[in-house]
Amino acid sequence: MDSPEFVFSTVHPTTHEPRARYCIFRSLWAELPDNSRNPATRNERLYESDLLCFTTDKRMSKVGELCGVEGLVNGSGGGGICEAVFWIKGDVMVQWRIKGKAYVIGQDIDSEGGNVVKKELMKRMRVVGDESKQEGWSWGRELTGHFGNMSPGMRASFANPPPGQLVNEPYDDKHLKLGGQVEDLDDAVARANFRVVVIKPTVVESVDLKDPESARRHVYRFDDSTGVWSHEERWP
Template sequence: MIGKQWRIRGRCFVLPRDLDRSDGIAEETKRWLTGKLMKDGGGGNGEGFDFTREYQAHFGNLSPVLRGSFRNPLPGAPKELGNGGLTPRSPIGDDELNQEVALSNFRVVVIEPTRVEFLDLEVPSKTIWVPIGGEAEKTENLEKFGKVEGDWRAVEVWP
């Protein structure tokens, strides 16, 4: 994959750890997630979806070393300040997935893409994908170009 780049533009949402709580912001976020991401064969309407379990699953899917990096001292802090009682470079095994310090620094991020680009410098070629009827398709006048692939328009452009 040398000389190849993927670029994604869109809105980014950092999910709170406690998304299963029942307040207005959490409920609004869950409605957005279930409406946008779980429609059209993507998992139903979200009824009965366990956000806490999913959050923990994302953390658990990381390697033990990467999980452990979330309990390292603050990046960029002078070493002379010490490690604040943290255990840098210490992996978190599968039996320690509830490690509070690491979980407090871990977040799940959802990106709602509005444009995806693939640049291949070896060929050279570049393809962009924009949602059908989306803002990018209109502002870039792409309605008449490329081909439709599901809900997306793929357009070959000059690199």
Template sequence: MSSPPPAAPWRNLFVSHLESMESPEFTLSTLRRASAANARDRRPSVLAAPLYFPRARTCICRGLWADLAVNPKNDAPLNPSGLWESDLLTFTTDARMEKMEELWESGIDLDLRVGRGTDPSSPTTGKVGEELWEEGLARMKGKTTTEEAVKSTKEKLKGSGGGATVEAVFWAGKPGVQWRVRGRAYVLAPDIESSPEGREVVALLKSRMRRLASSADVHGTKEKKEWSFAREITAHFGNLSPAMRGSFRNPPPGRPVSLPVEGEGLALGQKVTDLEDPVARANFRVVVIVPDGLDQADLSDPEHPRRWIYTYVGGRGRNEWETVEVWP
């Protein structure tokens, strides 16, 4: 077996800084598409109106993909260790969170989002870019109304996919280093190995993973246990405490408490011990960030701060990074 490509030059230091943090928290920044009403009300000109609004929230990093630090109380079936590793960051989330929509990249042509009709006889005259975007989305999906397009989007968000641009910002206080990780986020759902979208995500992530050994090398020729994406998702679920697993049986996040809770068995304060709990697992997601750039700012020495920019330049099975030291 040929030697695997080298790890990213920042990997070991980044992991050591994660391990130095009391809680591996980071700020996840995304972009949320503005509604047509917001675009119309905020600015008189659609060309000046912001089409996207920035969003940020605190998340917990669950380590690097294929390198899960297993909780001793985790009784989930685990993938064989020593087969794969990666430089890809992970976190877990609820499929019902608002940020889920922000993790999907839209394939709609940009012109549909910034165009505005000027012909008085045109049905698009006076419509802001977001309304045109919705109509374009409906046409691309073979729909005729915005309502139908929204329904289709909700179905899409139940499965694997994503690909939106994100930034994750870490502050490692003890070493005094800030890390800014820029890349694309991919959502891993229960259909990761069964749907076309899931298999596409698997292929993409595997292109940025490193195979360290074959299953025969790890287990011998008699037992060959292949590494499974679905098994790794279950291992991430098992790594959570029963109370944290129970949070995926909470009422829908963001829903007004004055409204009735739709869905059987949804309530606060539940504990889940069943690794295949149908409600919790339907809402549980692992998100993998594929980095294409990192910004490392070492502020440990106030008199001599330093900063490095790492840019991914690999491809076709390579894992090459360009490193440039810049002024902080």
């Protein structure tokens, strides 16, 4: 994919209204690609997963929707239901729909506050490296790796004025502004708002529309009791 956009849908925790927006797929969790322009210290490759990642600002509505209560956005959490849809056009012509739950990783992920999120995500992380090095693998280092993987301008977007707020309302204009550049990976303002969202899929559907005469829908379901994906082939 030239640009890995997808539609990410959530449900408002009180009104139950659907919410949808475009996001950018960054990587599978624990599999952030090498990037020579990423200045962050990286974890050694130890895990693989089927957990899709994207980045967001804690002030965006999706974070509160995933946490169930819009006020609980200051740390790691989530577990709200979600769907993600990719449409691969051109010569491919395949739609992918991922259904599951999404978890939010924040600055507290290496503390007790991140234990619930880590427990849920570890269920779907598979060791592919040296098992003896698991204690040295850092969730916080992985989070910083995602922050460093963005351009300085994109990092600075996490220190923008409050998203969605009226422009004539007061805000912390000493620290929040548009069009900045952040080189420091520990920038206090930007890092306070930066989050990685990790989708834990339970059902994956692909609809292949490339050839009208052989179009198919493939449905994959994850069985928690066995850790195995089942597969069904259906009409599109």
